[in-house]
Amino acid sequence: MLYLRLFWTFFKIGLFTIGGGYAMIPLINAEVIANGWLTQEALLDFIAVSESTPGAFAINIATFVGAETGGFFGAVCATLGVVAPSLIIIFIIAKFFNKLTEKQLVKDAFSGLRPAVAALITYAFITLTVQVVFNTSSLSDWAAYKNPDRAAIGIFAVLFVISLIKIPFKGKKVKIHPILLILLSAGVGMLVYGVIL
């Protein structure tokens, strides 16, 4: 039964993706390609597309493989499968989280974890900046640092300033909505790379 197999395969993939979607690529290789659901080239193409569409990589790849092999219901089953483990685990954690965080030991542990989270996001920012500005996915690709994408740096600087400005709106001063910023950046990208360059 294809639908059940899709669900179960992606349930396993969802269960073992800890700390970011790309950690699951080896597992996808083993499960999806071994099953003959996708070729290696199709997977690489899809990773490129997934980077430019919204949504977590894990969910995107599940929807895509499901749709390719089993149509709409295949996509539904695979996506449900990949979401189910974290849904169950976090639901259970959330039920006890408030009581847990009242405990001194847990409070102490989180006082060490909060700076760690800030550092993790900083790290994500560094790797993404290198990716966008220098067009390389490896931080130690020294040759790539010689050719920065100046247009990208310019767009980034302008958008950053725009994101800090407070605009009067309905009597309140608000910063630009993130979704609006994304739409604006799409337009700016087309203008800069398509028309100017």
Add this chain to the structure above:
Amino acid sequence: MNEETRTPSAPIKLRDNAKLYFKELFTLFLAFFKIGIICFGGGYTMISLIERDVVEKKQWLTTEEMMNILAVAESTPGPISMNTATYVGTKRAGLFGALACTFGAVLPSFIIIFVLSFFLEEFQSLTWVSYAFKGIRCAVLVLILNAVIKMFRNVEKTVFAILAVLFVLCMCLFTDLYIVYTLLICAAAGIIYNFTVRFVKYARGYKE
């Protein structure tokens, strides 16, 4: 309503007020649907929207709570956007809240990828689309940078916190250690540090 005086509303239960409960489910669904739309390039982009909608506007979470959840989300299976959605949903409206938030967060990418799966090759060869995405990648950087700034404002300004930040950054940049282990080390360090601080305070008080 006045921004300053508003307090976070209590979670709603189905048996108390069914109409309000379903309204809350819909609000939760919609909030995370928006967050699902914005999750470009990894889950961190959504922090900007969680901060804006879930923390500041709806006050379903405090910033400190959000950072706690992010720590949990990093060390449990699943994408952090899904984990945060499930957590907020459970906290606000139990199991159905968790389902509403999680499906809200999944739906945008489900629809987009399902539609794209029919013409993946054509999509890749559209040069204008690739230009637009080059721009979007810059916006993603801006949103994550803003999240970084916000996070550091909320980190306690102690020597311990600064050392923890530097430790994690070095671990990520210079080693391949599994991120969960780094987080476990930080949790243990937090426990030992706070215990030592309390012990030193106690010992000083004892002397006097």
